[in-house]
Amino acid sequence: MAAMLKVKIWRGAEAGQFQEYEVPRLESQTVLDVVTYVQRRLDPSLAYRFACRVGVCGSCAMTVNGVSRWTCRTHVSKVAADDHLEIAPLRNLPVIRDLATDMREFFDKWAKARGQFTGSQTRKDEFAAVKPESKERKRVDAAIECIGCGVCYSSCEVVTWKPDYLGPAALSRAWTLVNDVRDVAQQERLAAVAGDAGCHACHTHLNCTERCPKGISPTAGIAGLKRAVLKATLKGEI
Amino acid sequence: MRGEANVRAQVLLWGAQRISAMVLALCVVVRLITIIYAVRNGLSAAEILGRTRGSFAWGGFYALFVAAVAVHAPIGVRNILAEMGWRGRGVDILMLLLGLTLAMWGWRAVWAVVA
Numbered sequence: 001m002a003a004m005l006k007v008k009i010w011r012g013a014e015a016g017q018f019q020e021y022e023v024p025r026l027e028s029q030t031v032l033d034v035v036t037y038v039q040r041r042l043d044p045s046l047a048y049r050f051a052c053r054v055g056v057c058g059s060c061a062m063t064v065n066g067v068s069r070w071t072c073r074t075h076v077s078k079v080a081a082d083d084h085l086e087i088a089p090l091r092n093l094p095v096i097r098d099l100a101t102d103m104r105e106f107f108d109k110w111a112k113a114r115g116q117f118t119g120s121q122t123r124k125d126e127f128a129a130v131k132p133e134s135k136e137r138k139r140v141d142a143a144i145e146c147i148g149c150g151v152c153y154s155s156c157e158v159v160t161w162k163p164d165y166l167g168p169a170a171l172s173r174a175w176t177l178v179n180d181v182r183d184v185a186q187q188e189r190l191a192a193v194a195g196d197a198g199c200h201a202c203h204t205h206l207n208c209t210e211r212c213p214k215g216i217s218p219t220a221g222i223a224g225l226k227r228a229v230l231k232a233t234l235k236g237e238i
Numbered sequence: 239m240r241g242e243a244n245v246r247a248q249v250l251l252w253g254a255q256r257i258s259a260m261v262l263a264l265c266v267v268v269r270l271i272t273i274i275y276a277v278r279n280g281l282s283a284a285e286i287l288g289r290t291r292g293s294f295a296w297g298g299f300y301a302l303f304v305a306a307v308a309v310h311a312p313i314g315v316r317n318i319l320a321e322m323g324w325r326g327r328g329v330d331i332l333m334l335l336l337g338l339t340l341a342m343w344g345w346r347a348v349w350a351v352v353a
Contacts, residue, residue: 158321161321161322162320162321191245194245194246194248194249195245195248195249196248196317196320198245200248200249200252226252229249230249230252230253233246233249233250233253234253238245238246238249
């Protein structure tokens with residue numbers, strides 16, 4: 001373990017350049033620790049986002065040595081080849097400044113994919129009984145832990161090629177609702193996720209599945225959506 | 239979006255490409271086996287025509303093969319062009335023409351060895 005890390009950090013917005021810093025190498029150091037050290041000790045003008053520091057909030061995702069990751073849960077020892085780090089903002093999102101991206105479009109796409117639950121009951125009704133072992137509930141469980149960090153969206157090449165593509169996170173969210181037996185907006189949702197800008201644009205590259213820090217497979221959900229949408233289309237519902 | 243095929247058409251195109259891919263997979267396997275079998279004793283035009291002339295089975299098989307290609311290829315090319323930024327009604331019409339051209343050429347070739 002070298003005494004110092006050589007760290008390149010993106011400075012600027014869409015146009016900008018990497019700036020190099022030297023940061024003391026510590027035991028059990030995370031990439032977020034490195035960024036925080038730079039901002040607190042070397043250059044207070046550095047912009048970046050974080051909140052919980054323990055992998056709960058999903059706000060500290062960045063591109064570390066070319067790979068989108070949560071910086072708080074990434075140990076330097078795991079990624080710093082030859083004690084070098086290159087830290088950039090997430091891909092496929094407009095850069096506001098330095099390491100902070102504009103995530104509006106990412107979340108707008110969740111809304112476009114009908115990522116909101118639409119129920120039909122009131123608080124006066126009984127709780128809906130959903131059996132934990134039912135097929136639908138198991139599918140929901142497989143994808144429900146998403147915290148919207150944007151790592152999958154940043155890793156998806158289809159988003160790069162087709163900027164209007166809804167992306168893995170929004171589609172995976174839609175898939176959890178397609179399997180929510182209480183939801184009553186299924187037809188609208190399937191229509192919203194269908195077609196060239198929706199689930200059918202997915203190439204099954206599995207980058208999202210490979211990179212998701214929560215171990216979710218948006219690819220599997222998207223494959224489920226493709227089948228569900230085709231079925232609904234053949235039935236004339238779309 | 240204006241000038242683009244509607245969502246229903248987009249989904250049906252995707253379905254058509256999946257189904258044509260399944261047909262193609264089967265056709266390619268049959269064709270590869272036939273090639274390996276056919277070239278055992280060298281290959282001659284007379285031998286090929288002897289097998290195909292008047293054969294409803296081979297005529298039907300290759301007509302289906304051509305149909306699958308004519309459906310599959312233009313949809314795939316359309317997807318590739320869309321990712322390169324070429325979208326809209328013009329591209330869709332061009333792809334329809336590509337499909338029709340492939341079908342015409344292919345079926346003409348099938349007719350030539352079967353009739």
